[in-house]
Amino acid sequence: MTHAYPTKVLYIDLTKKSFYIAERPEIFARSLGGTGAAIKLLQETCPVGVAPCAPEAPIVFSVGPLTGLFPLASKTVAMFKSPLTGNLGESHAGGRAAQAIRMAGFGAIVITGASDLPVCVAIHGSKVYFRDATSLWGMRSLFTAGSIIRAAEPGAGVRSIMRIGRGGENLVSFGSVTTETYRHFGRLGLGAVFGSKKIKAVIVSGERSILVEDKKKYRDLYDHIFKAAVESPAMKKYHDLGTAGNVKTMQALGAVPTRNLREGRFEHADSLSGEALAKGYLGRRLACAHCPVACIHIAAVREPYENEPYFYKTTMVGYDWELIYALGTVLGIGDPEGMLLLIDAVEKAGLDAISTGVCLAWATEAMERGLISEKETNGLHLAWGDWRTYLTAVEHLVTLANDFYRTLARGSAYAASIYGGAEFALSFGGNEMPGYPAGPASYLGFLLGTRHSHLDNAGYSLDQTLLKEGKRLSAPHIVDELIKEEMWRQVLTSLCICLFARGIYTPEVVRETLAVAGYEFSDEDIRAIGREIYREKYAFKIAHGFNLDTLRPPDRIYDMPTANGPFDRAFIEEGLRYAKERITAIVS
Amino acid sequence: MKIKVVDSQRCVGCQLCMFACSRRNGIGGLSNSCIGVKSAGGMSKGFTVVVCRSCTNPPCARACPLDALEKRPEGGVRLRPERCIGCGACRAACILKAVFWNEETQKPLICVHCGTCVKYCPHGVLELEKTEVRS
Structure with a gap:
């Protein structure tokens, strides 16, 4: 059977200004792509103990087998060592990056080393160019830098321009990478990692085709997903407002x-x-x-x-x-x-x-x-x-x-460690809080998620569901639910599906789309892949300094009443103790 | 039939039309698309949708040295791939840049105005218009 998943990984060494392309079909065959492929490549290339902004620290971009084939598989996963937390940095962005990487012929891109002068790394199909970006460095507005690169590079319409501003250049720990003007690898400091390597921008373009074996099934399934997307009320909400x-x-x-x-x-x-x-x-x-x-x-x-x-x-x-x-x-x-x-x-x-x-x-x-x-x-x-x-x-x-x-450029937790006020620094594991604090499941989710997003383990939606049903769960029960959901969502993010479309990509639809892409997986095989990716991410986090024993939310959360009723320190601490047992068992 | 861009202001740049065009033959990706959507100088400025206007006196056909582009009676052209050597003269002749190029086969991509792209545009940018056969 022909498979339609990506197999190629592009390796770029900025110190040598060189690149090569490797066939790595086993990565995409076993770990799908996206999050699953990225954690494998990060483990292979990121030494334990390396500083996030050291030349040896890698940047991994990956896309998935559904990218370019099905709608809503629109995300690119970036993995790196986070300058903000010191452990796993994982950030996803939309825009055109995912299509561009896949259409250039790659499943993933791994960048290591550091350039001596500012560069734009331009990847057009299977060719990589290193352009001198000295004149763009330090430019006040990221928009201006973007329009200059747009005019200088080919591939309009089928390209992505992932660029940094002064935040990344100046190594602010939460400097971001912007793509297509309004989308971001926003969180956990990928921009600073770009800056440390003197990368002003990574440009990617390409126009490939992806061949599938069963063309009819492909078109029918595509139409099913397309119809669900344009008719779903959730999607209408995201479109309207x-x-x-x-x-x-x-x-x-x-x-x-x-x-x-x-x-x-x-x-x-x-x-x-x-x-x-x-x-x-x-x-x-x-x-x-x-x-x-x-x-x-x-x-x-x-x-x-x-x-x-x-x-x-x-x-x-x-x-x-x-x-x-x-x-x-x-x-x-x-x-x-x-x-x-x-x-x-x-x-x-x-x-x-x-x-x-x-x-x-x-x-x-x-x-x-x-x-x-x-x-x-x-x-x-x-x-x-x-x-x-x-x-x-x-x-x-x-x-x-x-x-x-x-000091502040190293994050609120670090600033509070110098000036005081840790009890009101809204930092969870060294990362500033996402805007969904609906109750204890949200907070436990912020602390325990392998990424940064409330969408990965759905603590926020669990709080909402409990509220709707008038139920309360014990802290360990919440933790079990969070881990279970996060394991499944590793499958979705490995397929680079936007999590807003999680209701459309049900386990059955996921299995069928994977079949079109050439995978013969059962539902249980797919869930097992999710569990394994979760394990690998936690193993990486722990190896790189993430410590469940010192993990504490800011005291401020105990003062603010939530819709789900009061909860206290003992409740959260019980959840964390239980999480430690479970996660230790999963990782070992 | 003829594809018409009725309101490019409504375009959100999702490129579903481009993917749909490639998918006509059951192929994923973008190498096969006869329609293009690009930003009009950055995403903040909206989008330009480029597609064949089915000219009645098509410059692309006039430019082809090997008569590989056949005029359609209702306007526009049909590609006879067996005659095409991929010289690119048609592409250069189209001021709209509506002759797209397949980098994999090194031949032009010519819109046949089938309307697949229209079917997959959820935002009312494209329409399929009936055309009369002009003699």
């Missing part, structure tokens, strides 16, 4: 992290709601390649020039719930325009929005409590809602303006 539609849901749940999670409801939530933003600002919707949903929402912000009458500039700003949380509610910003301009500044700087917002929220509270003063903040008086001052703070942060900002 995007994840910004969650503002109202979260407000009703009392789960809008407000002013550094001191409150769970924000008095200005209505002005930041998906409905209000769409009405007042929505300028365009975008989709990732091969996704009919188009959940990406872009606001058009029209600003007058102060000294010139009738002259305006229009800025196009991508927004979604996580940004509304991180650069809006958690900073007490209720002015939608102010929030959008702050999002724009963070975007142009190439910083992870969530970590940036949470770090600034910690700094604001630390200032209120007198742990830091204007001496530290370079003269800024940080105050809830004052987005203009936050704009300057972002600039100080990305330029590492002084010792305080250099």
